[in-house]
Amino acid sequence: MKKLINEPEDVVDEMLDGMVAAHPDRLRRLDGQEVLVRADAPVDGKVGVVSGGGSGHEPTHAGYLGEGMLDGAAAGEVFTSPTGDQLNEMIEACDGGEGVLCVVKNYEGDVMNFDTAAEMADIEGVDVEQVVVNDDVAVEDSLYTSGRRGVAGTILVHKAAGAKAAQGADLQTVAETAEKVIDNVGTMGMALTSCVTPEKGEPTFDLGDDEIELGIGIHGEPGTERTETMSADEVTEHLTERVLDDLELDDGQEVVTMVNGMGGTPLMELFVVNRRLQELMDDEGLDVWDAWVGDYMTSLDMEGCSITVCAVDEELKELLAAPADTPAMTVQE
């Protein structure tokens, strides 16, 4: 399989330099580290909000660096957790004196290395809180996970917690905001094709010409079901039903929906999915306050999508609509 890369072992390093070259006023790379931070980090008197994980999910995480979202983003090798040292450097670089919230996606390596980093930062006198996102309703436990996986719903956590921190809330309150999103969000994904990692250069898994995989993870981890190809409407119905079964929302509940592309999916197809999703929300008596469509958390070149639903109250609506100025997401005042 062909890729627009140089040496596979250089791809993360070169990507990070390419990101900073595109946004020199907004992003800064920590010396000798695979970590990007806001150009003005640490922001004095503001709680820092950081995240990180394996690379290959762009624009996650560094695309969300900036005012109103993240202060720091650590980039592991492709589909590999950042190291504890790397995460610790990020946490310390993003502490403006009010402590740092780490938004961790639930994968064993990420959870373990963020724990190590938080302990190291604590020794240096940095207050650290962690939240673990586990929005994937598809499977309990998985190839890299105890419990449910953290996937695209994480972006809503970044947005809400980042806005709360920008408003001047303290560390505990910012962490509670993040937990509120986590308690109210569910996601399920599917794939038409496997992703291809730079190192392996071949599909991570085999999927026949007439097969799709439902409940897929963002690293190509097995899902719930391999089935014959379905129409976009059938896929949308299947994913949405599973997410709503998990959330058990009341009639009339306000929600944010997200149709997330896995990286190789034409935007055209994501809008076709969104059309049916909005019909289903209407049928279910849910009140869609905002509908997001795009590539928010990808899996390299995988073709497929995920559907996220998050119940929102007045506080979360205010935070999700609050200003943000990042490479991948801009919300105007």
Added chain:
Amino acid sequence: MKKLINEPEDVVDEMLDGMVAAHPDRLRRLDGQEVLVRADAPVDGKVGVVSGGGSGHEPTHAGYLGEGMLDGAAAGEVFTSPTGDQLNEMIEACDGGEGVLCVVKNYEGDVMNFDTAAEMADIEGVDVEQVVVNDDVAVEDSLYTSGRRGVAGTILVHKAAGAKAAQGADLQTVAETAEKVIDNVGTMGMALTSCVTPEKGEPTFDLGDDEIELGIGIHGEPGTERTETMSADEVTEHLTERVLDDLELDDGQEVVTMVNGMGGTPLMELFVVNRRLQELMDDEGLDVWDAWVGDYMTSLDMEGCSITVCAVDEELKELLAAPADTPAMTVQE
């Protein structure tokens, strides 16, 4: 090949409904037409700026509808020009009394149908100006073109002309702004893989596992050269050299660069390309005022990219930095 669609003949119709469902406050569909306009179109006392073409290039064109960019976007069938009637309906719906500028990509069908539409609108008393974008430096004449093709540089035309119109300039001045961008922009693309149209369901062209195509068009039209796979740096050098040869810029010239993904390319790879592009700009003595990286004008699920360079002066910088509020591009004040 698998796609997230229902019936191929419904894909454009369903996509447009899905776009409006995602942005109900921003977008409106003309009754019975495959045309989207700004929700508040026509804007009284402002020159309307419209575009359109075949579908399959999303977010082009409807993703750029909104304040500071386009007023109307006509969506033909996949890779097929919108009809004259459809374009005429759009033009009339976007005339706020000051006339309408049509931004046309140079393809024979688009040019012919926009001509027809402009004549029809003229009979109805609408002032219409047209500009034809032909930024692709790869080939003179092509499968669907007399002269050079219009590709990703078109987005810079939308941005600058849209901003000029938002400032209250008259039709002639808005058209001159568009021409100024066209005179100063060049683009060249390449593909690792073919796109697959919904109707055909198979690759438009065959490209071997060890081949890439340089100078490719956004519908998979043949390029200048089919060659062995190259590194990202080599691809970037080749494309950039061709664009700069065409533009013949002076030392120290300020430019905007754009690395555009063709739809199926991981964002990671576009940043790897941008890294080398910015080094080359520096080597050439060019002063990069802004660097864009993302999927601006795609070719369904094609893997590959294009590189655009546009020389800018004070006026163009002001217009490109002016506020815009559209689904695919937001620029804050």
